[in-house]
Amino acid sequence: MTHSVPPRPPALLDRGSWAEARRIAGILRKETVGGALLLVGAAAAMIWANSPWKDSYEALRAVRVGPEALHLDLSLATWAADGLLAIFFFVAGLELKREFVAGDLRDVRRAAVPVAAALGGVIIPALLYLLITRDVEGAARGWAIPTATDIAFALAVLAVVGRFLPVALRTFLLTLAVVDDLLAIVIIALFYTDQLSPLPLAGALAPLAVFTILVQRRVRSWWLLLPLAVAVWALVHASGVHATVAGVLLGFAVPVLRSHEASGPQAGPGLAEHFEHRFRPLSAGVAVPVFAFLSAGVPLGGPNGLVDAFRDPVVVGVVMGLVAGKPIGILAATWLTARFTHADLDEDLSWVDVAGLSVLAGVGFTVSLLIGELAFGEGRDEHIKVAVLAGSVAAALLAAVILRLRNRVYRHIHEVETADRDHDGVPDVYDSDRLSRADG
Structure with missing residues (x-):
């Protein structure tokens, strides 16, 4: 008598395939180096802005170049903000398209978790910010500041x-941040475009179309x-829509899959992967650290310093949105997804791990600074910088404490995930996963 093997219950977070794990590891190595450079740039800006030569820092930021x-x-x-971060969002567009076209997230069930988590991480901090600043005139314009996640800072x-x-946790953090970037660019395009000029915006479609045709032909x-990308x-930029939107549009235009007819020089990785590398x-290594250097400098003393900043409800709203709203939103959305889909966490993980990553996602440095500039300009510029810096650092420190509590467990999982007893270049655990899925 044969007995059918019951299907393995779906895991809310699992390690995915070996190909995806290897690709994500490569991305994270580069982003970790970038995160270190970002911190160096931000620290240099803070030191300069609080030195006797602080006027020269502002003079440097104000230097005008260009036709x-x-x-x-x-x-x-x-x-x-407008030029270098367009490169950042171009890479984010490539990564997002890659995830949903050829990555593990092409599976709707797996995509649901980071998408839901990203949405929760936008909605709850925004609501918390609006609640705290409800009596402050004009403060509502900054609702999106605490909604972003800075993957480079987090990886540092x-x-x-x-x-x-x-x-599994690294993959979750990266995909959450990628979806978060998409939500950020949609928010910027929809809510932070004050004056729209339709003619330049329509004109951008022509070079974008030519760019799309060329990359689809693997040029x-x-x-x-x-030149086409610069024209877009x-x-x-001239249309009034923030220029970083162009980066995402160009990233979406690039094909992810290889050409079936490609041979010779055109064979190999898809064009999106080529551009991403x-x-x-x-x-x-350049765009984000330079933006941090030119944006993070804020004086902490004097009449507009740290103490005065925290008397501003907008500052409190941003800090609370990053430190409390972001993790509450992500954790709640992930838990609700688990309940709705009847999925369980991977057997090696616990909800403490998800909580630690949710807190870490409150590091909202780069995009939060950008949205702060768009929301308030120079009106609350220094206060917003203090809020973003304080909130991001607090989230990072709190996440560090939570994650360190589980470090012994993580060491054990790491040993399992890297063991390769048959020396075939693929960790044994991925062979076991493949056999387990086949049996199921």
Whole structure:
């Protein structure tokens, strides 16, 4: 008499496939280095802005470069926010498309968890911020500041306290941050476009269409693609929509899958993967750290210093949104997804692990600073910087404490996930997973 093997219950967070784990490990290594550079840039800005030479820091930020005839004579600070972060969002667009077209997240059941978590991590901090600032005139414009996650900063924290974090948790954090970036760019496009000029926006469609046609044909020639990308960026910038939107649109245009007819020089990784390898180091190692250096400098003393900043309900709202709202939203959304789908956590993990990552997601440095500039301009500029810095650092420290409590468990999981007794280049646990899925 034969007995059917009951199907294995779905895991809310699992390590995924070996190919995906290896790809994510490569991304995280680059982003971790970028996170370290980001912290160096931010620290240098803070030291300079609080030194006797602080006026020279502001003078540097205000230096204007670019062609005036094209209305692109922008300050260095603006070039960093509008230009360099477009590279950051281009890479985010590539990664998001890659995840949902060819990554493990093409499975709707697996995609549901980070998508729901990202939505919860946007809605709850926004509501908490609006509740705290409800009596402050004009404060509602900053509702989106505490909704972002800075993956580079978060990974820099993990490099110190979470070196043995399991693959499933790293994957969850990365995919959550990628979806979070998409939500951020949608928020920027919809809610922080004050004056829309339809003609330049419509004009951006022409170079974007040509760029799309060329990349769909697997053209890699930089001398063709780069001028088109710059044209899209410049026209989106002129339209009044924040120029970083152009980066995401260009990233979405790039094909993920390899051409079935490709042979010879065109064979190999898909074009999105090729561009990601080229541009991720530029994004993580240059664009984000330079933006941090030109944006994070804020004086902590004097009449507009730290003590005065925390008398502003907007500052309290941003800090509470990052430190409390973000983890509550992510944790609640993940738990509700588990209840709705009847899924359990992977047997090696617990809800403490999800809580630790949810707190770490409250590190909202880069995009939070960007949204703060868009929301308030120079009106509350220094207060917003204090709020984002304080909230991000507090979230990082709290997450470090939570994750360190589980470090012994993570070490054990790391040993299991890296053991390769048959020396075939693939950890044994992935062979076991594949056989287990086949039996199920």
